[in-house]
Amino acid sequence: MAGDTITSTEYIQHHLTNWTYGKHPDGHWGFAHSAQEATEMGFWAIHVDSMIWSIFLGAVFIFMFSRAAKTMTAGVPGGFQNFIEWVVDFVNENVRGSFSAKNDLVAPLALTIFFWVLLMNLMDLVPVDLIPRIAQEIGAAFGADPHHVYFKVVPTTDPNITFGMALGIFILMLYYSIKMKGLGGFFGELAFQPFGKWGMPANLLLEGISLISKPVSLALRLFGNLYAGEMIFILIALLYSGGIIWGTLGGFLQLGWAIFHILIIFLQAFIFMVLTIVYLDMAHQEHH
């Protein structure tokens, strides 16, 4: 599948480049035609593919669950309702286990994070070339150069997506810290621990790092795991261009890795949810 004229490096690079719409260095807005152009756009650019899949999967989540919520009965549940209830119960159990304060936001937040991230991670199991290939055909039909049509299907392999969510959680952490302990209390927590008030600079440095590291590690953990998984799928896909023997081997490898990857997909969605709950719980506590 590596194409007839491009090298392996180009193939991998192509797969790791987002479909980017942004402001070119010369000032006009448009799609980036290469990875380099996308980089040159700097901050004023948006990854169209990531956003399409992220919003689409979020909409799928909301659609599924709101449909279940509408037809929900307290009587004997059907199969679909059973599944939804299982997910909700699972999330609710985790929230109740880790979150001690009273807050109506946390449980729906956890459910959204868990299922949305799960759906985005699941996109990793779609064969790496399938959707990009279709996108290339469609792009070609609209007159674009197929080699310049970029389409990444797993939003969680885009650090923007994971950092976007982690940023939202970070804002909530700050908000609830200040709401629960007051501005002074929150500052005190940062400044007067663990060395007392004479060690304030050291305290601020330590506590500041530990505060910042929470959302950063949250985002990087998810991104790193999924990015690595995606990378391995791409490398396995390279084998398909190496003839029938390498191709067969690649098939088995892809199957094996996909089965193993299911674990990572669930685990990372779960970890993201649990850590969100724990961080928000910490924000509600007086001392930790």
Add this chain to the structure above:
Amino acid sequence: MNINLTLFAQLIAFVVFVFFCMKFVWPPIMAALNERQKKIADGLAEAERGMQQQEIAEKNAEKQLSEAKQQASEILGQAQKRANEMVEDAKSVAIDEGNRIKEAAHAEVEKEVNRAKETLRTQVSAIAVAGAERILKKEINANSHQEILDDLAAQI
């Protein structure tokens, strides 16, 4: 792999989806789950109560049964006693009656005997007078010999 506007686009999408979930998804699902939980708890409590009631009813029935049995045996005993009494009564009545009849019969017999004696006596005196008339070939005045005749009759 550039950090750019996508970050904030995702942040906005995140907020929107969480808001939707909080407003329209979570509350109805939780409400239904809680309602079912309550239903099940109620049902279990109801079953528990039913079992208890059944137990009580069983105990009651057992008690009543044993009471009835006791009563029945009491009644049976009383009836037995009563029957014995009646038999005894009847026996004594019968004995009394028999004795009375026997006594009456005795008295009757005695009366008969006395009457027979009486008749015999009168007849004897008449026979004795007739016999003596024959012997003496002359009439005897019964009145003048009444004393002797009475004496004779009394000896019989």
